[in-house]
Amino acid sequence: MYERKTLPELNCGLDLIGEVLYGKWKMRLLWFIHEGFQRPSELQRKIPGASRRVLNVQLKELESHELVGKVIYPVVPPKVDYYLTDLGQSLIPIIGAIGQWGDQHDQRLRTLILKSIHP
Amino acid sequence: MYERKTLPELNCGLDLIGEVLYGKWKMRLLWFIHEGFQRPSELQRKIPGASRRVLNVQLKELESHELVGKVIYPVVPPKVDYYLTDLGQSLIPIIGAIGQWGDQHDQRLRTLILKSIHP
DNA sequence: GTCAATAGGGATAAATTTGTCCCTATCTGA
């Protein structure tokens, strides 16, 4: 496990949300769990760009921040279901709005992003 | 300048917004510019936790993604004013909602974050 | 009998982000 060397600043709402949502795949994980993809393997298939490892790490962080919970079924092969907690659920409208903004400006953003990479 | 070695995936709205908003201080920068703190030195004072250098870098990225623009006054000592573009302005309600969510859950989040650091 | 699927952790490497320090230049005020 990585141990952080500097403490986070927690001054305002944006700092706080930064701590719990700042992770490349976290919003997607919450969104897909909300959409009903609750097993780790399903989530991995929904997010092929991310390594299995990182999804596990980020799910664990989401769990430690109580945005998601999980049910471990004592079966073999193992089965786990993630679900949104109330706190996690309350983020869904915001994540929805963010995704919608991205979709609305899709063409323009895509162009700008590509231009900013290729000078 | 850092040159990225892997290309971003731009599949959905969340990917796109990730590219333009994923940066530790970007939402704060947009928010403070929106609140009227438009000069670089003012922004640096509003965000003391960030180094001058990084704020410059992130402002430049925001500019290249056309979320902010700037006016350079040809005076000495130099003077620059940043402003939100229409695109940047359209993010303000979302950033507001995010900050509000953080503020609403302040105590709970603060506790959870600290607990997740100190086991 | 071997392989894929299942969930997830450890060790380590690579990529990326953030921070530190120094340098440009000019004017104002002590």
Next chain:
DNA sequence: TCAGATAGGGACAAATTTATCCCTATTGAC
């Protein structure tokens, strides 16, 4: 005359995040 404010970039170091690879264990399908 020297420090400080102003805006910002280069070189480099440190912190952090993400990826790669390997290992645990069991069941069912081929």
